[in-house]
Amino acid sequence: MSAAHGCLHLNNFKAAKGTRPYRLIHSFFVACTSSEARKRKAKSCVCHVCQRRGPRLHACLHCIFFGCYGAGHIQAHSQQRKHFLAVDLTYGVVCCFQCGDYVYDRELETIAQKHQTKASLSLGLGQVYHSWEPTEEEIELLKKHTRRKKITDSATIGLRGLVNLGNTCFMNCIVQALLKVPLLRDFFLSDRHICQFQDEPSRCLVCEISRLFQEFYSGNKAPLTLHRLLHLIWTHARHLAGYEQQDAHEFFIATLDVLHRHCRGPNEQQSTQPQENSVNRCTCIIDQIFTGGLQSDVVCQACHGVSTTVDPFWDISLDLGPSPSTKVVTTGNGPGSIPTSLQDCLERFTRAEHLGSSAKIKCSRCLSYQESTKQLTMKKLPVVASFHLKRFEHSNRFHKKISSFIAFPEYLDMSPFMSHRRNINNNVNSATPDRADRPVHKPLISTENMYSLFAVINHVGTIEAGHYTAYIRQHRDHWFKCDDHLITKADIRDVLQSEGYLLFYHKMILEYE
Amino acid sequence: MSNDDREYAIINQRLVEKGDKERLRAVLREQLIKSGWRDALKLECRKVVQEQGLDNISVDEIIKQVTPHARATIPSDVKQDLLNRIKEIVQNESDSF
Numbered sequence: 001m002s003a004a005h006g007c008l009h010l011n012n013f014k015a016a017k018g019t020r021p022y023r024l025i026h027s028f029f030v031a032c033t034s035s036e037a038r039k040r041k042a043k044s045c046v047c048h049v050c051q052r053r054g055p056r057l058h059a060c061l062h063c064i065f066f067g068c069y070g071a072g073h074i075q076a077h078s079q080q081r082k083h084f085l086a087v088d089l090t091y092g093v094v095c096c097f098q099c100g101d102y103v104y105d106r107e108l109e110t111i112a113q114k115h116q117t118k119a120s121l122s123l124g125l126g127q128v129y130h131s132w133e134p135t136e137e138e139i140e141l142l143k144k145h146t147r148r149k150k151i152t153d154s155a156t157i158g159l160r161g162l163v164n165l166g167n168t169c170f171m172n173c174i175v176q177a178l179l180k181v182p183l184l185r186d187f188f189l190s191d192r193h194i195c196q197f198q199d200e201p202s203r204c205l206v207c208e209i210s211r212l213f214q215e216f217y218s219g220n221k222a223p224l225t226l227h228r229l230l231h232l233i234w235t236h237a238r239h240l241a242g243y244e245q246q247d248a249h250e251f252f253i254a255t256l257d258v259l260h261r262h263c264r265g266p267n268e269q270q271s272t273q274p275q276e277n278s279v280n281r282c283t284c285i286i287d288q289i290f291t292g293g294l295q296s297d298v299v300c301q302a303c304h305g306v307s308t309t310v311d312p313f314w315d316i317s318l319d320l321g322p323s324p325s326t327k328v329v330t331t332g333n334g335p336g337s338i339p340t341s342l343q344d345c346l347e348r349f350t351r352a353e354h355l356g357s358s359a360k361i362k363c364s365r366c367l368s369y370q371e372s373t374k375q376l377t378m379k380k381l382p383v384v385a386s387f388h389l390k391r392f393e394h395s396n397r398f399h400k401k402i403s404s405f406i407a408f409p410e411y412l413d414m415s416p417f418m419s420h421r422r423n424i425n426n427n428v429n430s431a432t433p434d435r436a437d438r439p440v441h442k443p444l445i446s447t448e449n450m451y452s453l454f455a456v457i458n459h460v461g462t463i464e465a466g467h468y469t470a471y472i473r474q475h476r477d478h479w480f481k482c483d484d485h486l487i488t489k490a491d492i493r494d495v496l497q498s499e500g501y502l503l504f505y506h507k508m509i510l511e512y513e
Numbered sequence: 514m515s516n517d518d519r520e521y522a523i524i525n526q527r528l529v530e531k532g533d534k535e536r537l538r539a540v541l542r543e544q545l546i547k548s549g550w551r552d553a554l555k556l557e558c559r560k561v562v563q564e565q566g567l568d569n570i571s572v573d574e575i576i577k578q579v580t581p582h583a584r585a586t587i588p589s590d591v592k593q594d595l596l597n598r599i600k601e602i603v604q605n606e607s608d609s610f
Contacts, residue, residue: 032532042529052518053525101571123532125539 006105009098013061013085014107022087022094022108025059030092031112031119045089049073058095061085069095092116149219153475158185160216161223161485169484170248171230173470174255176482177455177504178209179216180472181384187285188213196262205232205255206262223485233258248457248468249315249388249502256314260286290314293380295419298361299352299373305365310379315386318345320402321393342387342408342503343416350377350417377419383510385414385451387503392463401463403499408456410492412505414449451505459501471495524603533602537595544591554583 006014029045032038046053047068055070062083067074074086078097086095092112093102113130134142151157158179162172178184187193188210197204208229215224234241237254263284282291294313299306322338339345352375355361360369391402415421454473459466469483471490479490528534545551561578562570 032529032535035532038530038532042526045529046522053522101573119535120539123535125536 006094006108007096007099007103009084009096010094010103010105014105019107019111021061023111025061025087025089026092026112027115029059029089030087031115033115033118033122035122047071047073049076054090057089058086059089061087061094153478156221156474157219158216159474159480159482159487160221161482161487163223163225164484165225165227165230166243167245168226168230169468170246170251171226171233172484173457173468173482174248174252175212175226175229176470176472177252177457177502178255179212180455180474181289181504182506183289183383184209184285185213185217189217192285193263202228203232203235204262205229205236205258208232209259236261245465247392248459249317252386252502253314256286256290260284287312289383290386292378292382292385295377295379297375297377298355299375300361300363300366300370301372302368302370303363303366305363307364314382315388316346316349317388317390318342318349319390320345320404320406338404339406340404341406342412345387345389345406346414346417350375350422375422377422378414378417379419381414381418381449381507383507385412385505385507387505389500389503391459391499391501399463401459406500408453408496408500408503410453410496411508412451412453414451418449448509450508452508453495453503454506455502455504456495456498456500457502457504458498460499468501471498524599527606528599528602537598540598541591541595544594545587548588548591550587550591553586554579557582 027033028037029041032041045057045066047057048066050068050071050073052068052071054068057066057068058074059066060074060077060081060083062085063081065074065077065081065083066089067077067086069075069088074095075097078084078086084097086097087093088095088102092115094105094108095102149157162175164172191210193206193210195201195204195207197207201207212224212226212229233251233255236258240246240251240254260282263286291312291314293310294316295308295310297306297308318339320339339348352373355372355374357371359371361372362368363370363372387408389406393400393402456471458469458471460469461467467483469481471479471481471494473479477492479492479495481488481490481494525534528537557579558575561575565574
């Protein structure tokens with residue numbers, strides 16, 4: 001095997017003829033960058049000796065000749081004509097027959113990568129994923145810092161207890177969950193944040209989170225004190241200031257909001273033109289991870305005209321009490337039934353709801369005030385789906401906590417709650433989300449809308465006085481319980497049996513954008 | 514060329530022309546990565562390179578040594594899925610004549 005800069009023979013060839021021969025062969029016969037190229041490839045990619053398409057068809061880099069490697073026809077050509085370089089037409093790598101092996105070449109690889117991206121986009125396949133390659137600068141950095149951290153399956157790096165500063169468990173548990181979001185970790189550990197507070201970075205909440213990631217992954221095991229974070233939240237979200245107990249959910253939303261305001265999207269000025277029906281999205285890391293699109297369809301009961309809006313959301317708050325009897329759909333979990341699982345709650349959340357005679361809305365189609373139904377469905381799923389089980393009931397007469405058991409799964413399929421599946425306007429029986437509208441052929445990737453649980457926040461105690469703890473997932477399937485400064489090992493069964501107040505799920509398959 | 518060869522050639526030509534072959538490759542690549550097949554194969558290759566020594570190894574040699582095992586370990590549902598997809602494309606293609 002040769003080094004990264006190719007072999008002598010290839011370098012001589014490039015010096016004499018440049019990269020044009022490779023460029024041509026690659027763009028026409030390896031990664032077709034146009035439909036014209038695809039036609040040519042389809043027609044002419046056969047071995048000139050045996051007329052077959054392989055195995056391992058190669059093109060001579062010196063002259064117009066295709067030969068298969070499997071039956072030795074390209075090798076024979078190379079010997080006969082003394083043409084020692086050939087391009088593999090499946091992968092685009094160059095074979096040098098004088099060296100007797102394939103050779104690496106940075107320059108050619110860069111060309112190939114460009115073509116592949118173009119080819120993939122022309123077929124509507126989206127960006128191709130390329131694994132990370134260090135740049136010259138990064139190689140230098142790596143040489144200077146020879147200490148490597150090896151992360152084994154049982155490593156506890158990334159776990160740190162958090163000191164309770166007096167009723168600050170609501171903050172500790174949210175921080176524990178946020179620091180376990182893989183995309184956030186990658187973002188911060190690769191130093192991608194550009195601070196907006198040039199003159200006083202100490203006011204930036206994103207910088208503080210960035211610092212926390214450094215602390216969590218430093219290997220130090222001593223519990224951390226989040227006084228700076230708390231102070232930043234107090235200054236930027238004044239309604240949370242003070243030493244009282246706070247609601248973890250409220251803190252979570254306030255934190256996301258402040259982070260979002262302090263973040264600068266990577267390409268805010270050249271944001272793509274808003275597509276129809278798509279959620280107008282900010283490109284900051286918080287919105288990339290947490291924002292989904294919720295579709296709301298209001299159907300006029302007189303003319304059946306539909307008005308559709310899509311709104312962004314960061315989390316979904318789910319009712320736990322008996323459902324009001326104004327729901328239109330009565331099959332399945334009828335009105336009055338109490339949800340017992342997360343799926344029940346979501347089913348109820350996405351059910352068409354009768355708005356009643358007291359809430360007449362002016363229909364944009366028949367222009368009269370009519371009764372209508374409203375249905376919420378998932379238009380766009382976020383990378384991290386956060387569910388808030390409304391365990392605290394506040395009414396003007398009483399405040400109480402609902403402690404009923406709500407089952408939630410380790411793996412959650414969101415497909416039944418998607419707009420195209422569940423929407424009443426698509427003539428789908430909205431009461432049976434599990435069976436309705438299942439395509440005859442299984443979809444390309446059936447795990448498309450699958451989520452896995454990675455953090456659960458629990459509240460113990462009463463509405464007046466209580467304590468928050470968090471279960472978090474480390475690596476693939478190790479669970480830990482974070483109770484302020486104490487971190488103990490936990491079992492997935494403990495997690496699934498716990499009460500659950502905030503549930504955090506991560507999308508299992510991510511699309512490249 | 515036999516009849517089978519000729520048919521294969523026609524189908525292949527169609528798949529390449531319309532870009533379906535690239536699409537199938539993309540799906541297949543993803544499935545193999547997801548199933549862990551690619552990671553296992555990478556380890557296998559690394560083992561071969563380590564055994565032979567970096568100076569005595571060629572791509573041909575690695576291919577020779579890992580191919581039987583690599584072929585045998587492709588998950589059968591991945592194969593079946595690919596076959597179904599090709600069938601479906603060919604079916605649609607012949608319907609449109």
